[in-house]
Amino acid sequence: MWGGRFSAQPSDIMRMINASVGFDQRLARQDIQGSKAHATMLAAQGIITQDDRDAILSGLDAILAEIEAGAFDFSDELEDIHLNVEARLKERIGDAGGRLHTGRSRNDQVATDFRLWVREQLDWMDTLIARLMRALLDQADAHADTIMPGFTHLQSAQPVTFGHHMLAYLEMFARDRGRFADCRARMNESPLGAAALAGTPYPIDRDATAAALGFDRPMANSLDAVSARDFALEAMAAATICATHLSRLSEEIVIWTSAQFRFVALSDAFTTGSSIMPQKRNPDAAELVRAKVGRITGSLTALTIVMKGLPLAYSKDMQEDKEPVFEAFDALDLSLQAMAGMVADMVPNERRLAEAAGAAFSTATDLADWLVMRLNMPFRDAHHVTGRIVAMAEREGVTLDALSLEQMQSVELGITEAVFDVLTPLASATSRTSYGGTSPERVREQVARWRATLS
Ligand code: ARG
Numbered sequence: 001m002w003g004g005r006f007s008a009q010p011s012d013i014m015r016m017i018n019a020s021v022g023f024d025q026r027l028a029r030q031d032i033q034g035s036k037a038h039a040t041m042l043a044a045q046g047i048i049t050q051d052d053r054d055a056i057l058s059g060l061d062a063i064l065a066e067i068e069a070g071a072f073d074f075s076d077e078l079e080d081i082h083l084n085v086e087a088r089l090k091e092r093i094g095d096a097g098g099r100l101h102t103g104r105s106r107n108d109q110v111a112t113d114f115r116l117w118v119r120e121q122l123d124w125m126d127t128l129i130a131r132l133m134r135a136l137l138d139q140a141d142a143h144a145d146t147i148m149p150g151f152t153h154l155q156s157a158q159p160v161t162f163g164h165h166m167l168a169y170l171e172m173f174a175r176d177r178g179r180f181a182d183c184r185a186r187m188n189e190s191p192l193g194a195a196a197l198a199g200t201p202y203p204i205d206r207d208a209t210a211a212a213l214g215f216d217r218p219m220a221n222s223l224d225a226v227s228a229r230d231f232a233l234e235a236m237a238a239a240t241i242c243a244t245h246l247s248r249l250s251e252e253i254v255i256w257t258s259a260q261f262r263f264v265a266l267s268d269a270f271t272t273g274s275s276i277m278p279q280k281r282n283p284d285a286a287e288l289v290r291a292k293v294g295r296i297t298g299s300l301t302a303l304t305i306v307m308k309g310l311p312l313a314y315s316k317d318m319q320e321d322k323e324p325v326f327e328a329f330d331a332l333d334l335s336l337q338a339m340a341g342m343v344a345d346m347v348p349n350e351r352r353l354a355e356a357a358g359a360a361f362s363t364a365t366d367l368a369d370w371l372v373m374r375l376n377m378p379f380r381d382a383h384h385v386t387g388r389i390v391a392m393a394e395r396e397g398v399t400l401d402a403l404s405l406e407q408m409q410s411v412e413l414g415i416t417e418a419v420f421d422v423l424t425p426l427a428s429a430t431s432r433t434s435y436g437g438t439s440p441e442r443v444r445e446q447v448a449r450w451r452a453t454l455s
Contacts, residue, residue, distance in 0.1 A: 156360035187231035194225035250290035267345035297322035
């Protein structure tokens with residue numbers, strides 16, 4: 001492509017370090033989409049003839065068909081997807097192929113292709129997150145009044161509902177979806193027509209190519225257009241945060257499926273057996289989703305470091321932008337799909353959850369609140385009295401609601417039979433009716449709200 005200036009061939013190592021077609025062939029469809037928009041605009045502006053445009057458009061379609069059929073011979077000597085496609089175009093249509101690159105450079109070309117690719121990924125993540133949210137919503141709906149222990153420090157704290165726990169994740173994923181949407185809105189500007197860095201003397205129409213590619217407008221500064229990669233960083237930052245949410249839910253699933261917890265059962269579809277221990281059912285999908293966040297965060301870090309300190313405008317460093325982004329979105333794609341499958345198939349063990357919800361004096365706060373509300377005790381005193389009653393139950397080896405009224409009265413005389421109404425896990429969760437609280441009533445309201453939003 002630059003034989004005019006060069007007389008010797010690059011060394012093999014130069015070729016190896018320089019070639020990106022091994023990975024950027026994933027941009028083939030976007031590259032051809034961008035080239036078609038460019039050629040159409042060139043003809044509309046009278047920069048190339050209608051005949052050349054027609055030859056270019058049908059040539060590009062044929063090349064895309066070859067690539068999709070696996071019949072395209074990618075060559076490292078032609079460096080990247082852009083030069084591979086262009087060379088093949090010249091092979092197929094002759095001279096007209098050489099006119100496609102008028103008024104553009106690989107710098108605005110790759111920036112355009114990559115934006116189109118990332119934008120498609122953002123849309124796909126939106127679909128996948130919505131799917132996962134619906135799976136969480138169905139579980140929340142079915143288990144709005146399934147009582148389970150709520151934890152702080154992974155110690156039993158207060159009873160909550162399983163539905164409430166599912167909706168907590170639904171809220172996180174809704175924000176992830178919002179972050180991807182924000183990123184999409186900000187990135188949806190076209191670099192095409194910025195050319196190498198300074199713009200072009202040809203009378204191109206950047207509004208037309210932007211519109212043809214679904215961008216809201218052309219980018220306003222050609223130097224920025226060819227060298228901005230913050231859209232990819234932002235997409236990966238959103239991906240990283242989403243992956244942390246997936247990782248937290250995975251961790252809970254790993255814990256919940258253990259023999260010690262038995263809170264939920266996973267389906268055969270998302271577990272594996274052991275080659276040596278016949279009794280095992282391992283939550284591999286959850287473990288792998290838990291781990292993928294490492295790869296995704298690593299990708300964000302990799303590109304952040306590539307971009308830091310790069311002077312304007314394009315530098316070849318930026319060719320290193322693609323693999324981390326591909327890797328991050330491949331990992332997130334799989335993770336979201338695996339998680340949606342696990343959540344949809346997961347069966348909560350209601351008896352076991354109820355039993356665990358009552359353990360570890362989980363209604364102690366309810367006892368203290370009762371003392372405040374019924375006996376008008378200052379909360380600090382109520383906390384102290386409750387602590388003594390818990391100590392007594394611990395000595396006796398029973399739950400709070402299994403103590404007798406006399407035993408409680410030996411600590412606080414004012415306690416009456418009515419206290420037993422608040423000491424069960426169900427009563428505890430049901431009483432938490434504040435907005436955003438765990439009571440089945442509040443959970444059902446949230447389920448209805450999300451049902452309306454997600455349908
Ligand atoms: N393969 C290159 C990349 O991914 C395309 C742009 C090449 N531009 C250049 N000035 N050499 O960045």
